Amino acid sequence: MASLKLWLNHSAWWPWLAKRFFRLEEIERFVATTGERYLDADLWAGIQGISTDEAELQLQEGVRAGRLQQCFLYEWSDSPVQFIVPRDFIGRKVKLAEIGYVGEDDTRTIEISPFRVRAVFITADAE
Amino acid sequence: MTDLEKSLYVAWIGRFGKKKVLELTANQAGAKTSDRIRALIKASSQATLNALLLEGFRGYFHQTVFLRRPKQAGQTIQALLKVKSNSDDRVHVQSREVSANGDRARLLLMVTRRMDFVLAQSSSIHAVDVPFPVALDISNNALIVQVMTMQSGVFTWGKIVGQDFRRILTFVRADFFNDQVLAFIGSSGGDSGNYLDCSKRAVELMKSERVDTYGGKYEAGADGHTEHKTVRGKGKKALRESRPKDFQSLIGAARIINCELIFRSKHAGLEAGSKVALYPSIGKIAFRSNLEGCDPDGFIKAMAKP
Numbered sequence: 001m002a003s004l005k006l007w008l009n010h011s012a013w014w015p016w017l018a019k020r021f022f023r024l025e026e027i028e029r030f031v032a033t034t035g036e037r038y039l040d041a042d043l044w045a046g047i048q049g050i051s052t053d054e055a056e057l058q059l060q061e062g063v064r065a066g067r068l069q070q071c072f073l074y075e076w077s078d079s080p081v082q083f084i085v086p087r088d089f090i091g092r093k094v095k096l097a098e099i100g101y102v103g104e105d106d107t108r109t110i111e112i113s114p115f116r117v118r119a120v121f122i123t124a125d126a127e
Numbered sequence: 128m129t130d131l132e133k134s135l136y137v138a139w140i141g142r143f144g145k146k147k148v149l150e151l152t153a154n155q156a157g158a159k160t161s162d163r164i165r166a167l168i169k170a171s172s173q174a175t176l177n178a179l180l181l182e183g184f185r186g187y188f189h190q191t192v193f194l195r196r197p198k199q200a201g202q203t204i205q206a207l208l209k210v211k212s213n214s215d216d217r218v219h220v221q222s223r224e225v226s227a228n229g230d231r232a233r234l235l236l237m238v239t240r241r242m243d244f245v246l247a248q249s250s251s252i253h254a255v256d257v258p259f260p261v262a263l264d265i266s267n268n269a270l271i272v273q274v275m276t277m278q279s280g281v282f283t284w285g286k287i288v289g290q291d292f293r294r295i296l297t298f299v300r301a302d303f304f305n306d307q308v309l310a311f312i313g314s315s316g317g318d319s320g321n322y323l324d325c326s327k328r329a330v331e332l333m334k335s336e337r338v339d340t341y342g343g344k345y346e347a348g349a350d351g352h353t354e355h356k357t358v359r360g361k362g363k364k365a366l367r368e369s370r371p372k373d374f375q376s377l378i379g380a381a382r383i384i385n386c387e388l389i390f391r392s393k394h395a396g397l398e399a400g401s402k403v404a405l406y407p408s409i410g411k412i413a414f415r416s417n418l419e420g421c422d423p424d425g426f427i428k429a430m431a432k433p
Contacts, residue, residue, distance in 0.1 A: 037348075042324070077385065077406045078302060082352070115309045116302070116409070118321060 038073065038084060038120040059121045069124050072117035079110050084122065090114050128168075131255070134287040137164045139180060139260060139275065143187045144419030151179075177222035177235050184262040184273045185424040189417055191301035194323040194410035194431045195270040195309075203317030204232045204265055210315040218311040221260070231266040238307045243296035244284065252296065255288050261304050263312075269431035270319055272308050274301040276414075301413070323410035326383040328430045332405075333378050333386060337394035339365035342387040345380035346408065352384055365389075383407040395429060396422035405430075 045055035062068035072090060075082040083099040089112050097106040128136075141148065141164060152163035168176065184190065197203055204225070212219035214237070221235040237258040244253045262273040277299050285292045309319040333340045342356035343366065355373040357366055366374040377386070383405070390401040397403070402415035412430060414423060 037351075075384070076302070076409060077411060113302075113306050115306050115319070115322075 038071070038122050039068075040073075040118065040120045062121065067124050068121045070119055071122055072112075073120045074110070074112055074117050076110075076113075076116040080105065084120065085112055085117070090117065130289060131287070132258070133165070133168060134289070135258065136168050136176060137161055138277075138279070138283070138287055139183070139188075140164045140167065142189060142275065143183055144417060146419060147187060174222070180260050181222070181224070181233065181235050181262060184260075184275070186422060187417075187419055188273075189276040190414055190423070191274045191276060192412040192414075192423075192427050193272040193274075193301075193305045194325060194412070194427070195272075195320050196323045197265060197267070197270040197320040198318045200265055200267045200270070201230065203270075203312060203319070204229065206316035207232060207234060207263075207265070207312065218307055231264070233265075234263045236261045236263055236308060236311070238304050240297070240299070240303065242284075242299075244281075244288070244290070244292040245294040245296060247285075247291040247293045250293065253288075253290055253292070259299070259304060261308055263308060268433070269323060269428075270312075271427060271431065272305050273427075274304045276301070323431060324382065324408050325405075325410055325430045326381065326407040328432065329383045329386055329405050329407035330378050330380075332388065332395065333374075335394060337390060337392045339389045339391050340367065340374065340377070340386055341365055341389065342385075343377040344384040344386075345377055346382040346384060347380075396425035 039059065041052045041056040041059060044050075044059060045052045048055065048058075050058075059068060060070075063070050069086075071084045071086055073082060073084055079096070080103060081096075081099075081101050083101075085094070085099075091112065091114065093109045093111045095106070096103070096108050096110065140151070141160070143151070145160075148160060148164065152158075152160075152167050155163040155166050158166070171179070207220070208223060208225065210220065217239045219237050221237050223235075224233045225231070238261050239256050239258050242255050242257050244255070245251075246253050259277060260275055262271075264271040264273070279287070281292050281295055284295060312319045332338055333343070341359070341363070342354070344352055344354040347353045353376070355366060355370055355377060357364060357369050366377065377383070385404065385406045388403045388405065390397050390399055390403075392399045397418075398421050400416065401418070401421060404413040404415055405411070406413070410431075412427065
């Protein structure tokens with residue numbers, strides 16, 4: 001009886017797991033085919049026709065499954081380009097040249113304030 | 128009130144514009160404007176001065192505004208109502224206004240910034256802690272930080288501080304004050320949420336024939352951006368006329384990184400001739416002209432609409 005209960009409990013999870021797994025594949029396929037640099041909850045919600053909260057959940061699930069990485073997009077007006085940094089860069093100062101910017105002001109330093117970034121997701125194998 | 132604070136209030140109230148200053152100091156007819164303002168400061172209570180500054184942010188001050196979408200507005204309002212601060216803190220609460228049902232609060236904060244100047248005679252560095260007024264508005268819809276623009280020259284700062292300066296070493300940037308206020312909200316137990324993307328509202332604005340767009344940058348997918356600008360100077364033309372295809376691409380974009388606007392006629396609460404630099408994808412609005420006679424508060428709230 002106990003094993004039947006256990007089996008029933010697990011079986012109830014299977015469709016849910018399959019659905020989630022399919023979504024993760026969909027996310028990866030989207031990134032691979034469109035060449036988008038990152039995904040965020042708003043963009044994913046728009047593509048899927050779901051709420052931003054649900055999109056955020058799906059993307060976080062990708063992080064838990066090891067298929068996506070959560071990073072932060074710096075897009076503040078004091079930087080000539082947008083760039084993606086890992087969490088441990090928040091609060092640090094980076095030279096524009098260090099993030100790959102080539103220009104007259106590439107020796108300029110930008111402080112990655114936690115209030116000037118937003119969470120985005122990249123594929124786990126992205127460099 | 129210290130001498131520095133008195134001089135700062137003179138500078139701040141002076142930013143209301145001539146018409147409003149004359150109205151506020153009508154009983155001082157005949158005196159110099161700065162003397163009229165000094166008399167007004169002397170005769171006013173701190174509560175009156177606080178209310179005056181908040182009024183300035185609502186309708187007069189040249190300012191930079193930051194829009195955010197709060198996650199727990201009610202909890203943040205409660206946290207900010209309870210927080211204790213004094214004038215020695217780098218950020219302190221000067222006044223609080225709360226709506227009757229408690230779902231909206233407006234605070235006047237003073238954010239202190241250490242400013243370094245080079246003295247004219249000795250060339251040595253003179254450091255001064257200068258308070259800057261910042262208005263904070265929180266409701267379920269938006270968290271709004273308003274920073275007064277104080278891009279004063281070396282002569283004006285010398286007059287405010289009471290010294291003769293050769294150079295200013297610290298530049299006053301609105302982003303710094305926004306960061307300080309958001310950190311203060313966090314340390315008070317509140318949540319400042321995320322910055323708000325008002326690209327949709329910016330596109331609506333650019334589509335209006337009453338607004339001229341002279342430059343704009345927009346996201347091209349999630350891997351880059353495209354920028355269009357017009358040549359400035361005599362006979363300058365807005366993007367709509369000079370580069371119609373580029374203008375169509377700009378107003379067709381989902382995320383606008385920045386756009387430079389000049390109002391051709393009265394629209395959305397702003398008067399003809401008003402200059403605005405919008406950074407819609409990060410919810411930043413920089414007013415580039417005096418706002419006397421405008422309704423910046425109405426404009427800001429319209430930009431923050433979901």
